[in-house]
Structure formats: C-alpha cells, structure tokens
Amino acid sequence: MNQPNWLDPDELRAWRTFVEATQLLFDRLDRQLQQDSGLSHADYELLIRLSEAADQRMRMSELAEQTLFSRSRLSHAIARIEQAGWVRREGCPSDKRGTFAVLTPEGRQVLEAAAPGHVAAVRHHLFDQLTPVQRRQLQQIANRIREQLGHP
Amino acid sequence: MNQPNWLDPDELRAWRTFVEATQLLFDRLDRQLQQDSGLSHADYELLIRLSEAADQRMRMSELAEQTLFSRSRLSHAIARIEQAGWVRREGCPSDKRGTFAVLTPEGRQVLEAAAPGHVAAVRHHLFDQLTPVQRRQLQQIANRIREQLGHP
DNA sequence: GCCGATTAGTTGATCTGTCAATTAAATCCC
DNA sequence: GGGATTTAATTGACAGATCAACTAATCGGC
Numbered sequence: 616m617n618q619p620n621w622l623d624p625d626e627l628r629a630w631r632t633f634v635e636a637t638q639l640l641f642d643r644l645d646r647q648l649q650q651d652s653g654l655s656h657a658d659y660e661l662l663i664r665l666s667e668a669a670d671q672r673m674r675m676s677e678l679a680e681q682t683l684f685s686r687s688r689l690s691h692a693i694a695r696i697e698q699a700g701w702v703r704r705e706g707c708p709s710d711k712r713g714t715f716a717v718l719t720p721e722g723r724q725v726l727e728a729a730a731p732g733h734v735a736a737v738r739h740h741l742f743d744q745l746t747p748v749q750r751r752q753l754q755q756i757a758n759r760i761r762e763q764l765g766h767p
Numbered sequence: 768m769n770q771p772n773w774l775d776p777d778e779l780r781a782w783r784t785f786v787e788a789t790q791l792l793f794d795r796l797d798r799q800l801q802q803d804s805g806l807s808h809a810d811y812e813l814l815i816r817l818s819e820a821a822d823q824r825m826r827m828s829e830l831a832e833q834t835l836f837s838r839s840r841l842s843h844a845i846a847r848i849e850q851a852g853w854v855r856r857e858g859c860p861s862d863k864r865g866t867f868a869v870l871t872p873e874g875r876q877v878l879e880a881a882a883p884g885h886v887a888a889v890r891h892h893l894f895d896q897l898t899p900v901q902r903r904q905l906q907q908i909a910n911r912i913r914e915q916l917g918h919p
Numbered sequence: 920g921c922c923g924a925t926t927a928g929t930t931g932a933t934c935t936g937t938c939a940a941t942t943a944a945a946t947c948c949c
Numbered sequence: 950g951g952g953a954t955t956t957a958a959t960t961g962a963c964a965g966a967t968c969a970a971c972t973a974a975t976c977g978g979c
Contacts, residue, residue, distance in 0.1 A: 619883035731771035757788035
C-alpha cells in the first residue's frame, strides 16, 4: 500500500459504472416502492423476511443478520413499523432477553399490496435487461464478492 | 402487473446475492474510509471529482450530476466539508446564480492521504476477486443497467 | 451456586439525507 | 423591454441511520 497501485483506466471505468448503476437501480426501486406503497426498501425487506419465516415471526437478532441491519437500526426500524401496525413484538419465553418480531395481518396486507409492483420493477430494471448468461455471470460475481466479505 | 410475474428461484437467489454483495461491499469500503481517513464515501466522491476538474473547481449543478447527488443533498454536504476546510465556495461571475465548489489545498491533502487506502480496498474486495473476464462482464452488465435507467 | 464475560435488545444524541418551499438570476418571447 | 417561466442553489423541518452507552438475562468456569 506504499506506492499506490492505482486502478487502470478500464478498472476505473468499470468501478464507476458499477457504482453508478447500483446507485441508480436502488434509488429507482426505492422510489417506486415509496410512491406506490409508502414503504421504504428497508421496510419491505423486513416485512418480506418476516413473511417467509415460520409462524410469521423471527428473533430480532436473526432478522438483523438476514437483512444486514445493525441491531440498533433494527430496533428503531421495528419501532416505527410497529407504530404503523405492521408488526408487533413478543417476548421469547425460553430466553427472556429475546424478542420476536411478528408480522401482523395488516403488515401482510401491506406487503402483499407492495410486492407485485416491486417485483415487476426489479424484473424490468434488472432481469429484463440481462441475457440468461449475464444473469448467471452476475450471480457468480456477486457471490464471489459476498463470500470474500465473510458471508459464506 | 396484474397476476404478478414472480421471480423464479434462480432469479430470487441472484437478486438477493446481488443486493447482499453490494451492501456488504459498500459498507466495508465506507467503514475503511471512515476509520482510516475520517471521510465518508460521499465526501470522498465529492473531493475526487473536484480534484479531477479543471482548476480544482466545479459548478454545484455539474458536481451534483456527476455524483448523482440531489442539489439539496449537495448543498448540505458541501456546507459540511466547507466547514471542515476542504472546499470553499466561489460565485460564478458569468452567471450570478451559480456557485463553484473549489477544492482547497487542505482538501487535496486529505484526499491524497485517503486515496491509496481506498483504492487498495476496492482492489482487494472487488477486482482481486474477479477474473479479467468477469471484470468485463461486470462492466457490461452495469453499463446495461445504467443505460436503461437513463444515463447514456 | 456465583461472579465475570458475553449476548439480546433498547435508547438517546447526533449526523446525514429528503422533501417542499424559497430566493434570486437568467431566459423566453411577443 | 418587461412579465411569465425556467434554472441554480440554499434553507429548514423532518425522517432515517449511526454510534456509544445502557439494561437485563444467560453462559462458562471453577
């Protein structure tokens, strides 16, 4: 790291294109969700993970892990969507430190209303733009990066 | 968009892997910058764009475009790093509505101190993980997405 | 069984980003 | 050349994220 090993022009171009593309993509998806359903992408992520969990519930710490939220962020976020009536908290009987976040029927409804539009947007802005081969390439590239960053 | 065209399992896996990988990557790079140089990635982006500009200066609106910041966000962000002494503002003589953001020598120093570590991190977490072929694939995929989102 | 260390989760202060409104100058165009 | 429109940039209020500090329960030895 002493004499910096600068990015060559191709790498720099690839890096900036990548940053720009992901930024634009996530911004667009966020906006779509927000406008069509009043959900932030964070909210959506939380609700969908809960909807997939057994009994519509998950321990806070597991939810944090799955969504890559910090515990603090998760506490605040759950407090907000609890306020909105989309989840409720339940204590864990076997570990009294623990809390379950539980998806409410209202939360499920909101999610079900939001999902088709969101999925359509992901499809439209991402998968429809890629060939099947590219989709596999992207999967492999992303997987490599993720693994290296310690998510095996 | 009526009967939702759900993602098939491969697509879902690819999507989640992609989201997770980008999240982890950007988080990691942010943290590295913050800890080693006290810069957020946003700060870094602003400083480097200015450092590349003719005369170390750029109009606010152009800087906003290049970095994909909203104007409001840029105003606030520049106010903060101006406070830190890394840029100053200068009025534009030919268009009195306009403002230039100008990199100060202190700003340049901070940037020069931050850059090698940041570049090394990008290299380590991204390019070193990819084959040259994959790097080209990523560039093309990102480019396709970016173009479709209206950045030709 | 009990004391230190760890783990689960929350809280409040602070920072950053967004949104809508505002100011001021330039441009359009008749 | 003067009134409507557009463009550049800022501002303030609010929403969301981070960070450090905190509480409370469990675990791990011994």
